[in-house]
Amino acid sequence: MAASRWYVYVLQSQRFGRTYVGxxxxxxxxxxxxxxxxxxxxxxxxxxxxWSVMVVHGPFRTRARAQRxxxxxxxxxxxxxxxxxxxxxxRQSKRYxxxxxxxxxxxxxxxxxx
Numbered sequence: 001m002a003a004s005r006w007y008v009y010v011l012q013s014q015r016f017g018r019t020y021v022g023x024x025x026x027x028x029x030x031x032x033x034x035x036x037x038x039x040x041x042x043x044x045x046x047x048x049x050x051w052s053v054m055v056v057h058g059p060f061r062t063r064a065r066a067q068r069x070x071x072x073x074x075x076x077x078x079x080x081x082x083x084x085x086x087x088x089x090x091r092q093s094k095r096y097x098x099x100x101x102x103x104x105x106x107x108x109x110x111x112x113x114x
Contacts, residue, residue, distance in 0.1 A: 005059035006066035008073065010081050013048030019081045020045055021073045023066040027056055054082050 009027050011020040011034060022042065024030035033041035034051045045051060057073075060066040072087035 004063070005061070006063050007056055007058035007060070008066050008069045009053055009057075010055040010073065011045070011051040012054045012082070014050050014052055016048050018048050019054075019078065020048075020051065021070055021081060023063070023070050027053060055084055057086055 004025060006023055006025060007027050008021065008023050009030070011022070011031070012018070013020075020034070020042070022030065029038065031051065031053055032038045034045040035041070035049050036046070057069055058066065060069065068089055069086060072089055073081055076083075076087070
């Protein structure tokens with residue numbers, strides 16, 4: 001089975017200068033959908049057609065990774081989204097682990113005496 005390659009793209013409206021950020025496996029096909037040439041474009045891109053691809057980030061092996069990058073770019077506004085460098089992602093918090101937890105009381109190994 002072939003591995004998927006996800007891309008994050010930033011579109012800009014030629015009419016209004018607005019930006020739109022999305023993810024896709026095939027950016028060219030997705031652009032045609034946004035511009036109304038094929039069915040399936042996002043509702044928010046109906047206004048502002050035609051759209052142009054300004055920046056493409058990727059490929060990413062997983063959709064989850066692409067979505068994290070998409071979210072980070074969406075936190076920016078306007079022309080700040082058009083920067084070609086990848087945004088820094090916030091560090092993920094460590095998952096819960098009993099090893100990392102302090103003892104419940106001063107007893108050895110955190111054992112509670114009842």
